[in-house]
Amino acid sequence: MTEPIDEIVKKKPSRFADFMRRLVKEKPLATIGGVIVIFMFLVGIFANFLSPYPYDENQIKIRLQPPSVEHILGTDQLGRDQLSRIIWGARVSMIVGVAGAALSTVIATLIGLLSGFYGGKFDIIMQRFVDGWMSFPALFLVLSIMSLVGPGLMQVILVLGLLMGIAQSRIVRSAVIGIKRNIYVEASKAIGASDITILIRHILPNIMAPIIVIFTLAMGTAILGEATLSFLGFGIPPPMPTWGSMLSVEGRTYMYQATWLAIWPGVALGVVVWGINMFGDGLRDLLDPRLRGGLGRYGNMGLGKKAGKKAKLKPTA
């Protein structure tokens, strides 16, 4: 009698595999986005093997050369190979994206968990603080803080992580408030579980979906934020190449003679941020119907024949 049960257990694909299958099948654009993100990670990790030249090799003799066989994307005002600099820029973007998103997710989760779970006075005070924080234009706030802590990779990650984390704590908070009304939370309170146990065992696992989405979307925001800061000269100092600093004001005088300098860093940035956003949107649709921005498939039902038919053919989401 035990055998068939084993078989059933074996046949059921793992949650991860099932998720991947749904992603590819239902969200083609999100899949493309995911592939772009993975590609950027690989480029970033293996930058030292992939880049044909060192990122800081100045060769004044070959400065501002248009794209050629040796320098596929041309060279900049100091004769540095632009392709190599874009490849190294991927590493900076990857580090800032992952570390900034991780920090912001941790901060958002901490504030959101505590504020949502305990409520009361703590929540009111915390939320007024978040209100005040969010009524500044983010860039004003970032620039104010960056002017104090000075430029640098670490500073950029800390500032962006803090800023995004406080703003995103709202999403975690509302998710926690939704979960804590559930009967199983009450039940574990009744059997005398401590607050920490309830938070970690019951609430945290149930808000993983929004947390994963927050992490993904924060990565895009962090990458764009770093690029903006570096563009304005408050981000990561030279000679480390970043996509933002490659487009910066100092470089612009040369772009009139060498238009390729104005194009490729922006293309890299745009494609990566687009990929992350598409991937994050898809993840959100698949993981958490409550957070869904769009209407999803069921929204199409009854709205014209074509969409209705589709929904009938594939009733499971």
Added chain:
Amino acid sequence: MRAYIIRRLLLLIPTLFLITIIIFLLARLVPGTAIDLMLAQQPATQDQIGRAALEHELGFDVPIHIQYVRWIGAIITHGDLGDSLWSRQSVAPNVLRRFPISFELWFIAILIGLLIAIPIGIYSAIRQDSVGDYIARGFAIACIALPSFWLGTLVMVFPSVWWRWSPPVEYLSFFQNPGQNLQMFLPPAIILGMGLSGMVMRMTRTMMLEVLRQDYIRTAWSKGLTEKVVVLRHAMKNALIPIVTIIGLQIPAVIGGSIILETIFQIPGVGRLMIDTVFNRDYPILQGINLITAAIVLLVNLGVDMTYAYLDPRVHYE
């Protein structure tokens, strides 16, 4: 309604108070940096002013809470935002002079953003899953993903290379020279507006899709009303509340984005002033800009809440 507005305005006071604390602490977390900068930049020929004397002169020698009380006291009693650390000029007139310039940029940007977003969003909803819908949604995501500083750079570089045209760099107000003024403001405003339109377009589409499925819309169709009347009069007004909300939420992003575009297009607005003061750590100006901007954002949020009552007769404020 009036009582509600007054109550909301009163509620702004504690929020603004909190904001002044954030602004003040932000500027003072690392004390003395402006002093260091000044001491380092003193011309060698001049009599060297000592650190203590300079700190006393600028009011940095007292504990931080007293500095705060002094700052906030001057604002409350006679609207004085203090003096610039470098030029020693009064901050308030200096900052307030810049706001109308930026305001024009924000206004045109929001106008353009809405002119792009709402028609395309509606079209995208009433022709769901058509080719046009896909193109519109792709455009919306592109608006969000493409960094404004890159688009700004492209607009500066390529027209100049191809057609020898570049936006004017000398600022003239709209009333002095409308043509030159618009040539200067339109390119950055369009870029800024595109960033706004991405979000608004998506929200418009989503809300219209939801509203268009409601029973009363079916009734409107069955009464034989034209598409224009059904979509614009019956559906649009009911879809507007979340759209207005998202516009309100995007205002800080528009203001923040203007820093970048004012820098690229050399518009002498608040954003440019911000960048300059951040470089030489002129706290009083920084605090002044942040405070006024935050107040504007709070008032916009209040305005957004007010429009709900107009858009939806069921919403009452008491």
